[in-house]
Amino acid sequence: MGEGVDDAGWDVEPGDDIEPVVQAVGRLLKVCRQSAGVSITELAEAVGYGEDMIRKIERGVRIPRPEFLDSADTFLKAQGHLRAFREDMRKARYPKKVRELAELEGRAVELLFYSNHNIHGLLQTPEYARALLEMRQPVRSQNMVERGIAARMARKAVFEREPTPTLSFVLEQVTLERPYGGRMVLRKQLEHLLEVGKLRHVTLQIMPTDCEENPGASGLVEVLKFADGTAIGRSDGAFNGRPVSNPKDLRILELRYGMIRSQALPPGKSRDFIEKALGRL
Structure with missing residues (x-):
């Protein structure tokens, strides 16, 4: 099993209107990978991300980072088809x-x-936003905190x-x-x-x-x-x-x-x- 980076994205929220797009990107990734004759293990090693994460992306339950799409597109010779979803996935990463x-x-x-x-929120520094998000009750997971900070900074x-x-x-x-x-x-x-x-x-x-x-x-x-x-x-x-x-x-x-x-x-x-x-x- 290739180790790699596990956080190439965040889990999509069930029922979110962006879910069909994430699922479509996952299916496209799988088609491109199989057409190139590349296994999940080989793709994971080539792009530096974990195999489990890639499986989640292909199932449409994980939102991939734009950088992952860049790397996968290049390695799989997808001719820009994966890279075309960069902006959609960037937006999808926020709640x-x-x-x-x-x-x-x-x-x-x-x-x-x-x-x-x-x-x-529009005036907050990342450190200040982190302090606010980490003190909320019930306690948020670290993944939710990081996602909240990234979303708040993007609004700037x-x-x-x-x-x-x-x-x-x-x-x-x-x-x-x-x-x-x-x-x-x-x-x-x-x-x-x-x-x-x-x-x-x-x-x-x-x-x-x-x-x-x-x-x-x-x-x-x-x-x-x-x-x-x-x-x-x-x-x-x-x-x-x-x-x-x-x-x-x-x-x-x-x-x-x-x-x-x-x-x-x-x-x-x-x-x-x-x-x-x-x-x-």
């Missing part, structure tokens, strides 16, 4: 909910976020999109002070916030704890606006936390976010606030 969220964020021209318990592509979207973040002061993962993790996270805050299309504001009024007391607020004039939003404290898209409900969320933003520190003072929090670590 369905994350794929759907990333698709919405990828279309939005304006994104509004208010976070009250921790730094928003929204900052580099063209045309550039407008992003507005309001963070509670306490999110700058809770040392999730330890002081060094928090320090690196605050340094990252300062870097992101320099981007011209990003507005970053802090809501001080001593603010006597805060419309965000009932929970997070998120609103994504699209180029066609439509939008989608949600809030912990409205509509039972469900996403809404009708103008009347969205108006409520936009009004709430507008009040939160008006009562938070302006961007310049917020940057000073973050620098002072960093200096105390």
Whole structure:
């Protein structure tokens, strides 16, 4: 049995709409391998991955890494047929909910976020994201943690999109002070916030704890606006936390976010606030 690397991908979630594509890639891999007269053992040794993992891919229960498809395509002389699924498998590696969220964020021209318990996912460093995911209850498997981190980091592509979207973040002061993962993790996270805050299309504001009024007391607020004039939003404290898209409900969320933003520190003072929090670590 060839040892190789076992993690060439993650198991597909049963019932996920990406499952038929993963199964098709598995069948294609098997056809290409058999047509080339190559055994699973030979393929495993050639590409450096475990035999059990390759069997799972061929059965359609394991999502292959894009790099695996590259190596297998070259070795099996598949003429690009396996490599053609690179992008599909890259997206498939992230949980369905994350794929759907990333698709919405990828279309939005304006994104509004208010976070009250921790730094928003789009602003998190890998270390900070790991700390959050590892403290969840019930405990997640290491595979689920790694998958969650990778998915969260992939969503950051929204900052580099063209045309550039407008992003507005309001963070509670306490999110700058809770040392999730330890002081060094928090320090690196605050340094990252300062870097992101320099981007011209990003507005970053802090809501001080001593603010006597805060419309965000009932929970997070998120609103994504699209180029066609439509939008989608949600809030912990409205509509039972469900996403809404009708103008009347969205108006409520936009009004709430507008009040939160008006009562938070302006961007310049917020940057000073973050620098002072960093200096105390």
